[in-house]
Amino acid sequence: MAEFLESLTAKNPNEKEFLQAATEFYESIKPVMDKNPKYRKEKILERISEPERVIMFRVPWADDKGEIQVNRGFRIEMNSAIGPYKGGLRFHPTVNLSILKFLAFEQVFKNSLTGLPMGGGKGGSDFDPKGKSDGEVMRFCQSFMSELFRHIGPNTDVPAGDIGVGGREIGFLFGQYKRLRNEFTGVLTGKGINWGGSLIRPEATGYGAVYFASEMMEHSGDNIKGKTCLVSGSGNVAQYAIEKLIHLGAKVVTASDSNGYIFDEEGISPEKLEFIMELKNERRGRISEYTAKYTNAVYTETASGATHNTLWSHKADCAFPCATQNEINKMDASNLVKGGVKLVAEGANMPCTNEAIEILHEHKVLYAPGKASNAGGVATSGLEMSQNSIRMNWTRDEVDAHLKDIMKNIHHTCLSMSAAYGQPGNYQLGANIGGFIKVADSMIDQGLV
Numbered sequence: 001m002a003e004f005l006e007s008l009t010a011k012n013p014n015e016k017e018f019l020q021a022a023t024e025f026y027e028s029i030k031p032v033m034d035k036n037p038k039y040r041k042e043k044i045l046e047r048i049s050e051p052e053r054v055i056m057f058r059v060p061w062a063d064d065k066g067e068i069q070v071n072r073g074f075r076i077e078m079n080s081a082i083g084p085y086k087g088g089l090r091f092h093p094t095v096n097l098s099i100l101k102f103l104a105f106e107q108v109f110k111n112s113l114t115g116l117p118m119g120g121g122k123g124g125s126d127f128d129p130k131g132k133s134d135g136e137v138m139r140f141c142q143s144f145m146s147e148l149f150r151h152i153g154p155n156t157d158v159p160a161g162d163i164g165v166g167g168r169e170i171g172f173l174f175g176q177y178k179r180l181r182n183e184f185t186g187v188l189t190g191k192g193i194n195w196g197g198s199l200i201r202p203e204a205t206g207y208g209a210v211y212f213a214s215e216m217m218e219h220s221g222d223n224i225k226g227k228t229c230l231v232s233g234s235g236n237v238a239q240y241a242i243e244k245l246i247h248l249g250a251k252v253v254t255a256s257d258s259n260g261y262i263f264d265e266e267g268i269s270p271e272k273l274e275f276i277m278e279l280k281n282e283r284r285g286r287i288s289e290y291t292a293k294y295t296n297a298v299y300t301e302t303a304s305g306a307t308h309n310t311l312w313s314h315k316a317d318c319a320f321p322c323a324t325q326n327e328i329n330k331m332d333a334s335n336l337v338k339g340g341v342k343l344v345a346e347g348a349n350m351p352c353t354n355e356a357i358e359i360l361h362e363h364k365v366l367y368a369p370g371k372a373s374n375a376g377g378v379a380t381s382g383l384e385m386s387q388n389s390i391r392m393n394w395t396r397d398e399v400d401a402h403l404k405d406i407m408k409n410i411h412h413t414c415l416s417m418s419a420a421y422g423q424p425g426n427y428q429l430g431a432n433i434g435g436f437i438k439v440a441d442s443m444i445d446q447g448l449v
Helices: 002-011 016-028 030-035 037-041 044-048 097-114 134-148 167-181 204-219 236-247 270-282 287-293 330-338 354-362 376-389 396-420 427-445
Strands: 053-062 068-079 085-091 120-125 157-161 228-232 254-257 260-263 298-301 318-321 343-345 366-368
Touching: 002 016, 016 030, 016 097, 016 354, 016 427, 030 037, 030 427, 037 044, 044 427, 053 134, 068 085, 068 097, 068 134, 068 157, 085 097, 085 167, 085 376, 097 120, 097 376, 097 396, 097 427, 120 134, 120 157, 134 167, 157 167, 157 376, 204 236, 204 318, 204 343, 204 366, 204 376, 204 396, 228 236, 236 254, 236 270, 236 318, 254 287, 260 287, 270 287, 287 298, 330 354, 354 366, 366 427, 376 396, 396 427
Parallel strands: 085 120, 085 157, 228 254, 228 318, 318 343, 343 366
Antiparallel strands: 053 068, 068 120, 254 260, 260 298
8 A cells, every 4th residue: 555655646746736646545444455355356446546537728718808707627536436427616816626526536545435326526626716806707607617517417417516615606607508409407506496406505514514513413412502612614504503592592602714713602593693694695704804793702813924824723622624624733632632522423525634543542532524524416416417307396394304314324334434444433434445445346347457
């Protein structure tokens, strides 16, 4: 395994996020590789590490002043062994090949865990929708889709949203796809409910993370009711994680954005959450405005060059990192332990560094890796694809029941796999092995392709 990781690093020397995700994954599946020599013989690690296809293209568009802007677009089609490529599009200035390869790699195993027939992919652009007018976002999305449409389709590759890609962007992307293809198909998920979308899809990632955490707590003889929770982020995932936590009787005391975070010792109430949703989804404002309306709350600005995030220093029972990758480092993890946190459930993709995960394991903190705990979003995207295929819309209760069942099944997979490979209760090991075996076996079945 060490030799393989050394070779992978030499092949991808400047892709730190991808190498981080790959290292975390491959180190934990060593037991299954030792037990099943066929995977080594078939060179599954070497094959599964290489994307089946990488698409990179320019995206020219005109801003409101008529000035020409040029961004870079990507789609990583990582693995289609168990179904069409499935994974989000991210529009953010930090987007690059390494970040999208790490996200696509994680997506393969996350989708496998859902039990639905979906391969893994990811895409996006270094375009920043923040501060752009609706017209500028529309023109960018239309230009982006004018190239992407050649590579996607309901039975080939079905993108969704991610950071910077919400309902507005999905609408513009779908409209352009429909115009270019002259067909109305379920090629994107996260669509508006009036034109092929699914109920619960916006809520699914946040709800799913909380459902998974609840399963973990119940398995350990506890429950989430009455627990104080730290949540990072204030976008789609964080908003609905907060909503479900409140609904289950927990107390959420934090929310954040890239500028800083708020700490509300009284707890974020449904009314306060409604304000956050209106602030972020409609006015596209900053989380600091929360303290102007709710004066008992305290706002802390993100310090330039800070070695840790003080959001994770507050006393709490549970933590839900729902913002972005690597937001909890080794020091943050130590502060979570000092603050009494007993459970960390990842709502974002790879929000904990490998060093942070080691600290959590060392102190027996229940740790839910993102490929398990945030799989609710893509699972409900899969349910949206099913509804599109049969031209039907399920009720809110039907979709929510499916989502709960999927998260319960993922929890069961994690527990059963971790026990089968000698580390009962290690959700990280269970998720990685559970996701890997299905994909690896399917690749072997399909031959050397």
